[in-house]
Amino acid sequence: MEENNKECPKCGATEKQYRNGQNKSGTNKCLCGVCGRRYTPAPMKNAYTEEERQQALKLLVSGMSGRAIGLQMGMSKANAYAWAKKKERGVDK
Numbered sequence: 001m002e003e004n005n006k007e008c009p010k011c012g013a014t015e016k017q018y019r020n021g022q023n024k025s026g027t028n029k030c031l032c033g034v035c036g037r038r039y040t041p042a043p044m045k046n047a048y049t050e051e052e053r054q055q056a057l058k059l060l061v062s063g064m065s066g067r068a069i070g071l072q073m074g075m076s077k078a079n080a081y082a083w084a085k086k087k088e089r090g091v092d093k
């Protein structure tokens with residue numbers, strides 16, 4: 001889990017940013033130790049559109065590697081690969 005890049009949206013502090021549990025969708029919530037603001041850090045980069053998924057799947061089926069798909073689609077190669085693999089197994093989650 002990445003613990004960096006937390007920044008309070010209210011006061012801009014990057015120190016004393018504490019994890020404060022998760023919301024229902026599993027997103028981490030954070031608490032600013034400077035001003036007390038509770039916030040949700042920048043969403044994780046896994047929100048791709050169905051169109052992008054289909055495109056990536058097409059590339060995978062055409063024999064393209066996860067790395068190449070990552071480059072082509074502008075997503076992290078680990079992300080593209082893991083998820084292409086899931087697609088391969090018919091798991092769409």
Ligand SMILES: [Zn+2]
Nearest residue numbers: 008011032035
């Ligand atoms: Zn703050």
